[in-house]
Amino acid sequence: GYICCSVSAAERYVRLPTDELANLAWDQVRAAVSALAGATLHNSAVTRNPEATYLPKNGTTRPMQRTRRPRVAVAGSWTQTGWLDTMESAVRSGIAAAHALELERGVA
Structure with missing residues (x-):
């Protein structure tokens, strides 16, 4: 194999x-x-x-998935996930963005 x-x-x-x-x-x-x-x-x-794998400089701020705008969330490997900028990070970010929108709607 x-x-x-x-x-x-x-x-x-x-x-x-x-x-x-x-x-x-x-x-x-x-x-x-x-x-x-x-x-x-x-x-x-x-x-x-x-x-x-993109490695940001020390002190670089990565945005959270939740934004100040209603019904708007961002997702991508470049956002705050606690992981490096990888495909796995992008998946975690997408899940976090969906969860943020669910919380806003009171669904979660």
Whole structure:
């Protein structure tokens, strides 16, 4: 089978040798999935995109999903989620924006 791993904010990993990085990822996958405990990694491929995750400067303010305008919320990975600017952050932001609108309407 095939397994794909993504690492966000991976500054400490990006310069590791390819084999070392692949083995490190494989060790983490086996630790997380008990059915793979005895499995062996036969082939691997590593790609690196160090600019994939936007890291704002210290002190940069990211807006909350709720705004001062009635019935308006903002969503996006760039908003305040407590996570880095990633796809997962965008999902969390969308959920938070929907929740803010529900609270405003008294639905939640």
